[in-house]
Amino acid sequence: MTAPTPVRVRYAPSPTGDPHVGNIRMAIWSWLYARHTGGQFLVRIEDTDQTRLIPGAVERILESLNWLGLDWDEGPDIGGPYAPYFQSQRLERYREAADRLVAQGNAYPCFCSSEELDALRSRQQAEKRPTGYEGKCRTVPPEEAARRAASGEPHVIRFATPREGSTTAHDLLRGAITVENATLDDFVILKSDGFPTYHLAHPVDDFAMKITHVTRGEEWIPSLPRHVLLFDALGYPRPVFVHGPVILAPGGGKLSKRHGATSVLEYADAGYLPDALLNFLCITGWGHGDETVFSRERLIEIFDIADVSLAPATFDTEKLNWLNGVYLRQMPLRELSEAIARRLERELPGDVPRPLDRVLVEAVTPLIQERIQTLAEVTPLVDFFWTGSVETPPAGEFLTKKWAGQGEAAGAALDAVADAIEALDPFEAAPMEARLRALADEIGAKAGDLFTLVRLAVTGRKVSPPLFESMEIIGQEACAERLRSAATIVRAG
């Protein structure tokens, strides 16, 4: 889809915490749409609520975008032709717009206190009437209002919403949305601290920054009529509005901490890959034929924001895990190996010397590449390659199935394996397997039963990467040592 003028979309988070995945998904879609059409993607910080600012939030927001590989053409850190990109630095513009609306008779100062407003709201609720400001200060004569405001009396500026008629706005995805003006109230556009509310800041900035498509979450639909009224009153052309669906938690309802990670950085921490999360988030709430795995390039090639679905989608962690596994398996050895090395250096016990030997990590990587879904599974799976000695499991672990009650036989078998291992030359996986299969035959055991003992002895666990390749990496001496020690324990059991 090609737009007549270059598409300009923006991601406009407020710095009140880490961006939620639902929020980030909208940013991904917006970014893809900009890149798909050859337009621009910008970032604007909506820091108009001084009471909710969280230090460091801006940095974390930008870090989240960076990690996902979303780049911006204009933003708080790099500036741009419409700077500044912090709303807190654009206060004069909002003031100006508000003054103009008051002068035009589209807005008025309101001197009602929060206590008064709270009281009004409770009264309305008690009487089961719609809540909302009923326009008390709208009747204050303009001259009197101006005088009181000039004398320093605390006040806000409210928009004088038309009482009659209805307002129709258009959403690219949903078509016309019409609301009776009577259901709207005189909402605040400028707060008493001089900061604008979102309702005012949004039209002023999106007009000034030449935004062509306002992309945001569905939660904004109810206030869309107010925004449209403001665009009109200000004499700004209306942009295209696109309200994406929300993301639901598995059980239904909002996705929250209770359901696991909710921010991008948490997913990074949990061992997910940027491309996998990007693919997954994009895919939840949007689809394209029979395809499921999309590279970034492919998405840019085919993504059209007009194709996103309207219904709220449920966050499917199982699918994310599977997709992450797909990306892990696709990764070039060197790249995966480096990621695994960094993970291990972060998680291995402190007595393991850093940096890790990359040659060893590269030997281990192919053994686990197709066995993990996230990087978080790496360390518990392969730590025995680095921890000097494994803790041999108790005899009971060994003496199950074929070996139940056969402590002596199992011990003998382990010793026999140790003998065979020590005699091996070269000490490589293929000949090792051949030799141990023959040995199983000699002992009169099934290969699998023998290998289970060896696995337990050498890796310390019943599930491990491929046995012989692992043993080759661990080394001849260490393997023999672990086998003998296990033999002793098993006999005693």
Add this chain to the structure above:
RNA sequence: GCCCUCAUCGUCUAGCGGUCAGGACGGGACCCUUUCAAGGUCCAGACAGGGGUUCGACUCCCCUUGAGGGCACCA
């Protein structure tokens, strides 16, 4: 309570008046196999309900039901 939005397998979706309603995750079976994975083959599984419109509705309209969102000097 008032306003708004949405509705295809358990989940994410394709479909855009005529299809055996397709794919993916998850589930089941089998194959492969030294564990665990990965891989392969196959199976089960959906148009929320009721009215219209039409020669013909998953597709268009209305109602019901269900789900989600909003009703701040927060965004």
